[in-house]
Amino acid sequence: MVxxxxxxxxxxxxxxxxxxxxxxxxxxxxxxPMGPTPRPHILxxxxxxxxxxxxxxxxxxxxxxxxxxxxMGPCELSHNKEGACGLDLKTQKARLVVLACLIGASSHxxxxxxxVHYLIEKFGPDYPxxxxxxxxxxxxNIRLVFGxxxxxxxxxxxxxDYVEQELVRVLHTTHTGQEESxxxxxxxxxxxxxxxxxxxxxxxxxxxxxxxxxxGDPDAPLIExxxxxxxxxxxxxxVIGHNILPARNIVDYLEEHGLEDVVEVAGLCCTAIDTTxxxxxxxxxxxxxxxxxxxxxxxPDVVVxxxxxxxxxxxxxxxxxxIPVVATSEASARGLLDRTHENPDVIIEDLVSGKAKxxxxxxxxxxxxxxxxxxLEIRKRRGKKELFMSEEELKAEVQKCTGCARxxxxxxxxxxxxxAMQHAKKNGDFSKFKEIEPSCIACGRCEQSCPKGIxxxxxxxxxxxxxxxxxxxKSRAGRGPIQDVExxxxxxxxxxxxxxxVIAPIGCPNYPRAREELGQIIEEFLKxxxxxxxxxxxxxxxxxxxxxxGRSLYEKYPGVFDAGGLVNVGSCVANSHISGAAxxxxxxxxxxxxxxxxxxxxxxILNRIGAVGLAWGAYSxxxxxxxxxxxxxxxxxxxxxxxxxxxRAYIGKFWKKEKWWVYDIKSRKKMPVEPAPxxxxxxxxxxxxxxxxxxxxxxxxADTYLGRQIKLxxxxxxxxxxxxxxxxxxxxxxxxxxxxxxxxxxxxxxxxEDEHGWKIDWKNKKILEGPIRPYDAGFNPTLVEHxxxxxxxxxxxx
Amino acid sequence: MSLDxxxxxxTRIFNxxxxxxxxxxxxxxxxxxxxxxxxxKRPILITGGKLLEDERIVDFVVKLHEKTGIEILTTGGxxxxxxxxxxxxxxxxxxxxxxxxxxxxxxxKGFDGKGNYDLAVFVGFTTPYYLSRMLSAxxxxxxVNTISICEYYQxxxxxxxxNLNEDMYYEALNMILEV
Numbered sequence: 001m002v003x004x005x006x007x008x009x010x011x012x013x014x015x016x017x018x019x020x021x022x023x024x025x026x027x028x029x030x031x032x033p034m035g036p037t038p039r040p041h042i043l044x045x046x047x048x049x050x051x052x053x054x055x056x057x058x059x060x061x062x063x064x065x066x067x068x069x070x071x072m073g074p075c076e077l078s079h080n081k082e083g084a085c086g087l088d089l090k091t092q093k094a095r096l097v098v099l100a101c102l103i104g105a106s107s108h109x110x111x112x113x114x115x116v117h118y119l120i121e122k123f124g125p126d127y128p129x130x131x132x133x134x135x136x137x138x139x140x141n142i143r144l145v146f147g148x149x150x151x152x153x154x155x156x157x158x159x160x161d162y163v164e165q166e167l168v169r170v171l172h173t174t175h176t177g178q179e180e181s182x183x184x185x186x187x188x189x190x191x192x193x194x195x196x197x198x199x200x201x202x203x204x205x206x207x208x209x210x211x212x213x214x215x216g217d218p219d220a221p222l223i224e225x226x227x228x229x230x231x232x233x234x235x236x237x238x239v240i241g242h243n244i245l246p247a248r249n250i251v252d253y254l255e256e257h258g259l260e261d262v263v264e265v266a267g268l269c270c271t272a273i274d275t276t277x278x279x280x281x282x283x284x285x286x287x288x289x290x291x292x293x294x295x296x297x298x299x300p301d302v303v304v305x306x307x308x309x310x311x312x313x314x315x316x317x318x319x320x321x322x323i324p325v326v327a328t329s330e331a332s333a334r335g336l337l338d339r340t341h342e343n344p345d346v347i348i349e350d351l352v353s354g355k356a357k358x359x360x361x362x363x364x365x366x367x368x369x370x371x372x373x374x375x376l377e378i379r380k381r382r383g384k385k386e387l388f389m390s391e392e393e394l395k396a397e398v399q400k401c402t403g404c405a406r407x408x409x410x411x412x413x414x415x416x417x418x419x420a421m422q423h424a425k426k427n428g429d430f431s432k433f434k435e436i437e438p439s440c441i442a443c444g445r446c447e448q449s450c451p452k453g454i455x456x457x458x459x460x461x462x463x464x465x466x467x468x469x470x471x472x473x474k475s476r477a478g479r480g481p482i483q484d485v486e487x488x489x490x491x492x493x494x495x496x497x498x499x500x501x502v503i504a505p506i507g508c509p510n511y512p513r514a515r516e517e518l519g520q521i522i523e524e525f526l527k528x529x530x531x532x533x534x535x536x537x538x539x540x541x542x543x544x545x546x547x548x549x550g551r552s553l554y555e556k557y558p559g560v561f562d563a564g565g566l567v568n569v570g571s572c573v574a575n576s577h578i579s580g581a582a583x584x585x586x587x588x589x590x591x592x593x594x595x596x597x598x599x600x601x602x603x604x605i606l607n608r609i610g611a612v613g614l615a616w617g618a619y620s621x622x623x624x625x626x627x628x629x630x631x632x633x634x635x636x637x638x639x640x641x642x643x644x645x646x647x648r649a650y651i652g653k654f655w656k657k658e659k660w661w662v663y664d665i666k667s668r669k670k671m672p673v674e675p676a677p678x679x680x681x682x683x684x685x686x687x688x689x690x691x692x693x694x695x696x697x698x699x700x701x702a703d704t705y706l707g708r709q710i711k712l713x714x715x716x717x718x719x720x721x722x723x724x725x726x727x728x729x730x731x732x733x734x735x736x737x738x739x740x741x742x743x744x745x746x747x748x749x750x751x752x753e754d755e756h757g758w759k760i761d762w763k764n765k766k767i768l769e770g771p772i773r774p775y776d777a778g779f780n781p782t783l784v785e786h787x788x789x790x791x792x793x794x795x796x797x798x
Numbered sequence: 799m800s801l802d803x804x805x806x807x808x809t810r811i812f813n814x815x816x817x818x819x820x821x822x823x824x825x826x827x828x829x830x831x832x833x834x835x836x837x838x839k840r841p842i843l844i845t846g847g848k849l850l851e852d853e854r855i856v857d858f859v860v861k862l863h864e865k866t867g868i869e870i871l872t873t874g875g876x877x878x879x880x881x882x883x884x885x886x887x888x889x890x891x892x893x894x895x896x897x898x899x900x901x902x903x904x905x906x907k908g909f910d911g912k913g914n915y916d917l918a919v920f921v922g923f924t925t926p927y928y929l930s931r932m933l934s935a936x937x938x939x940x941x942v943n944t945i946s947i948c949e950y951y952q953x954x955x956x957x958x959x960x961n962l963n964e965d966m967y968y969e970a971l972n973m974i975l976e977v
Contacts, residue, residue, distance in 0.1 A: 059899045061931035062938055066819040078820030079938050089938055409810055414926060414950065449814075512925055641928035644895070651899040655906070683895045685925055686847035688875030692891060719891060724878035727891040728909075 035597030038147030039162050048599040049187035051783045055659050056650035056680045058186050060093040067092050070176045085176050094185035095174050097648045101189045102171055104625025105196035107308050109163050112203035116156050119210045125154025132215040134483035140583035141201040141576050147596035156202045163195045193628030201576035208480045213277040218559040220477040221280035225543035228472035229283045230299045231264050235379035237371050239267045241306035244274040245364035246328040251279045253368030269309045270571030277478045287509035287537040289441040298385045301375040307331040315358050324351040325358030336360040344369050352377040388462040397459050398424040400452040407446035433463035438514035473552040475543030476559050478570025482581040486561040491589025495608045497707015499563045500714050501698030502531045504578050505538040507615035507623045510642045517687040518616050519545025524691050529563040535575050539568040575626050579633055582609050600787045606634025607781045610698035613637035631680040638693045641685050650680035662781035663788040673701045674732050674772050688722035701781050705738035713741040731756050735775035737767050801966050809960035812926040812950040826957035828973035835866050838917035846923030847874025855922045858971045898932040902940045917943045926950045
């Protein structure tokens with residue numbers, strides 16, 4: 001029997017032969033009254049999800065019209081037919097979205113569990129969570145969802161217990177023969193997304209406090225970034241993945257042996273970011289799309305892999321180049337022999353001699369010695385090598401091309417490799433490959449489809465070697481959380497709208513076109529003094545986007561969470577600080593209680609905080625889960641066109657007036673409201689379109705007239721600049737003449753009168769009739785009944 | 799190979815992994831595109847971001863609009879070159895994702911309030927995979943007829959051009975205008 005006693009006392013009397021064991025004493029001071037949904041289970045926030053899904057209708061774009069998950073199938077579900085289990089196509093797609101989110105959230109949760117387990121072993125469960133004097137709300141997601149203020153690393157274990165339990169419960173629901181409403185599957189996806197942000201927060205605050213990463217420092221160091229920062233004249237250890245532990249041990253080993261300046265540590269993906277948070281001397285090569293570039297270049301002397309977003313052919317690719325691999329994670333053992341407990345001298349000799357192509361070393365604390373000694377030995381023996389291939393090989397490769405274009409049809413971007421090949425073959429001019437290179441994600445699908453076996457990726461990269469070497473820049477090391485003092489400063493202008501929005505470029509490198517487009521999008525908003533807060537692959541790629549003077553965006557814009565600031569919070573798991581910042585605005589500026597109070601805070605964010613995510617190159621299941629977590633919290637995301645392949649979006653219909661309403665706590669009325677934002681997840685095709693959508697989705701019902709005026713000014717200007725005209729829907733966001741951009745006021749009033757039939761008092765230049773609702777400075781919107789009841793004291797008859 | 803022969807060939811989908819169990823798009827000849835636009839009660843032309851970089855598709859859209867009167871919904875920023883050429887699109891700010899969501903709703907009255915559209919013609923999308931997903935949604939969850947006159951074969955449209963090389967593609971677009 002297990003008794004979970006929350007409050008009160010028990011009396012044990014007349015008991016014999018009873019053993020009482022106390023598993024864990026949880027001391028939680030009453031820092032805030034507990035809200036309605038601490039540790040919510042699957043159905044506890046369904047009512048909030050239903051509010052969102054009512055407005056933001058799920059949109060499904062099937063990748064397949066069949067299901068083959070059970071042996072009654074495969075079932076052909078085209079045109080929304082039902083399969084043998086009774087599930088229709090739409091609901092099957094929703095189920096797959098849940099599975100994708102589960103994969104993503106499980107990745108972060110397993111990562112968090114590994115870190116916490118390791119840190120407790122190293123430092124003990126009582127190691128304090130101290131993020132510095134400027135960060136008092138240390139774990140906004142954990143406070144909001146789980147309902148505790150974690151004080152020690154040991155406290156994080158119970159949070160992970162909860163997250164893991166919920167993930168398993170949701171996974172259970174995807175078994176054949178359960179849900180029949182796609183809306184219920186969507187609610188589960190939203191639940192998983194929320195849990196993901198909790199798990200990410202656990203992972204990041206644990207590593208920040210234990211490894212002494214920057215703690216909300218706006219002036220975190222600048223880090224060398226880009227393919228060109230790899231020094232081919234030194235032994236190079238390339239660390240790939242998302243878990244700092246092995247890379248940290250390498251950095252420690254180098255320092256202990258005075259080798260920091262002898263051996264280079266360079267990283268790909270989030271391990272790169274976290275390594276530079278630990279040691280700013282480490283370098284960032286780039287994102288997943290640079291993995292094949294880096295390995296095929298032949299520069300690395302040893303490759304160390306941990307987990308997530310590592311190519312599944314890493315060992316094969318490295319073996320071709322004579323680069324030994326040290327795998328370190330249970331998630332990607334790569335078929336290698338576990339040699340964790342063997343003598344390092346023997347392992348090193350086997351790797352250096354080529355007897356072993358790679359090894360699995362499960363203990364991260366044993367990786368440093370092996371990786372460093374192997375890198376030193378390999379470099380001595382290898383000498384200098386041609387990068388990618390020789391000039392003769394390059395010429396010979398293009399001669400094999402028949403122009404069949406299979407590569408084009410296999411390329412995720414349908415890049416015209418055939419045209420570049422034929423041009424090079426006929427004219428000896430390789431310049432067209434240079435045009436392809438910035439858009440190439442180096443996935444290698446082209447090579448798999450080439451009937452002549454041409455090393456297409458190598459051809460593209462060798463032809464573009466000068467521009468690859470020129471890819472250098474500076475990223476700011478991930479600073480972790482947003483400081484409470486920063487929130488105090490910007491909370492009000494964000495909620496009022498006078499800071500026009502927070503743009504959050506996050507996610508992976510599967511961009512629709514050249515990487516530079518991301519920088520172009522973001523600089524547009526930095527110049528307009530939006531707050532930009534970034535993480536992961538986007539944070540790295542922004543470091544490679546430079547102006548004519550060679551300065552990266554991080555060198556041009558400050559790292560503060562304020563208007564015109566560019567904040568890099570860190571790796572994937574640091575996304576929790578972005579959701580955390582929105583939560584903290586509700587807590588610090590609006591004094592809303594966080595503890596177990598998810599729906600109220602999400603409702604606050606949806607109606608008031610003009611934050612929008614930008615996942616311009618999202619490819620992974622983690623990105624799906626992260627975005628879905630933002631969505632449940634009331635934060636929309638604009639995604640690149642590849643994200644249509646996630647199969648699901650959340651898009652409202654502005655013309656369905658019955659869907660756009662709120663309760664106004666001030667007037668105590670249910671009233672219509674402008675459709676702002678009108679989508680929670682939507683694709684844009686081009687950078688021009690993305691820019692306009694980002695500005696548009698920053699508008700919120702609670703904007704003050706000054707804030708709305710500023711937001712509309714940017715929205716209209718950007719639409720005129722990139723779309724060539726006023727946006728179609730600007731009038732929907734006008735409540736009063738004071739909302740209108742000052743310089744255009746007369747012109748816009750005229751359009752409102754002529755084209756939309758509004759009544760205008762021209763003498764006083766006032767709107768008399770027309771808006772969806774009148775402007776009220778005290779407007780206090782909510783979609784949630786219990787929030788309305790809490791602040792008005794009135795009961796709503798449901 | 800002549801254009802006529804190309805239109806008779808079985809064509810490859812733009813991504814060999816985009817495999818479907820149900821029917822793939824029928825190849826449509828330029829003349830038939832023109833006829834279908836003419837016969838439709840509520841046809842709509844939806845343009846994509848390629849118009850920002852391809853003047854010849856802009857030319858085609860302008861001429862098609864002038865010749866047939868087909869209304870245009872612009873996405874991906876394609877409004878800008880069209881407006882510069884005197885076209886007044888019905889919508890400019892809504893992405894292809896939004897427009898597809900609206901088309902899926904039989905109760906939508908269109909951007910002019912006259913009712914949903916019975917024929918959607920797509921041209922000028924730089925990202926065939928994005929258009930493909932939208933066509934898949936329309937195929938499975940709506941009764942809207944769809945025609946893709948982009949340069950790659952679109953398996954989820956009801957009708958599509960085959961894969962065409964550059965010269966043939968512009969020739970095919972011109973043939974629509976000649977009808």
